[in-house]
Amino acid sequence: MAKRLLPTLNRVLIEKIVPPSKTSGGILLPEKLNKLNSGKVVAVGPGARDRDGKLIPVSVKEGDTVLLPEYGGATVNLGEKEYHLYRDDDILGTLHD
Template sequence: MSKRLIPLFNRVLVQKIVAPSKTTAGILLPEKSSKLNSGKVVAVGPGLHGKDGKLLPVAVKEGDTVLLPEYGGTEVKLDNKEYVLFV
């Protein structure tokens, strides 16, 4: 990323993984069967502070592969790439 987007608090920036539409043998896959709800974590906020003042870090780190909910998140476009910001 040429422009760096740093999430605040416990937010996580995820880039969706695009499923291949063809197999290595050249067979075309239907659109419904190739739909994956997974993504790669691009950036993570530092976390939230608890009632005692201690920092509670986020459970994921950059580079992790995560499962995504079907709905939710805020879509962000940066350098012609689409990302989703989750809380």
Template sequence: MAKRLIPSLNRILVEKIVPPSKTNAGILLPEKTSKLNSGKVVAVGPGARDRDGNHIPVFVKEGDVVLLPDYGGTEVKLGDKEYVYSCI
């Protein structure tokens, strides 16, 4: 479903990872510990060009796990999944 959004230039599409609310042993985790914003890269743009026209490739690839800034990127919701469309 996320393949409908194709990043351009040096942008990436990241699927947010929802941290578990309890451990395997059944211990409930407080909400404050689950505030780490991380996600899995779903799609990567082709890269940008510098002033001389040389290609600058994007240094992340699909499948990489990245940390997301609190107020960075554009949040997109497709179906029941949340994505972040961001610039590198």
């Protein structure tokens, strides 16, 4: 049975992007070459409420590639995969090609 996690409030579920350790030709790449801490947004919560009760939506959407802080987030294992749960305001930005 597959499990699906729907984040609450302003939380974002992210699958970290692991850079390749070698090229398609088989050349090993140094670890620090592609050390960008990024991930793909898998699911987002509905948002948090302000003091007046207005909903503040999450600033990212499913499918976005985001830049993550070096530390933080909660690790969540669902089946064979590992995900990370961050608050919307902990995400540093979105990455675009």
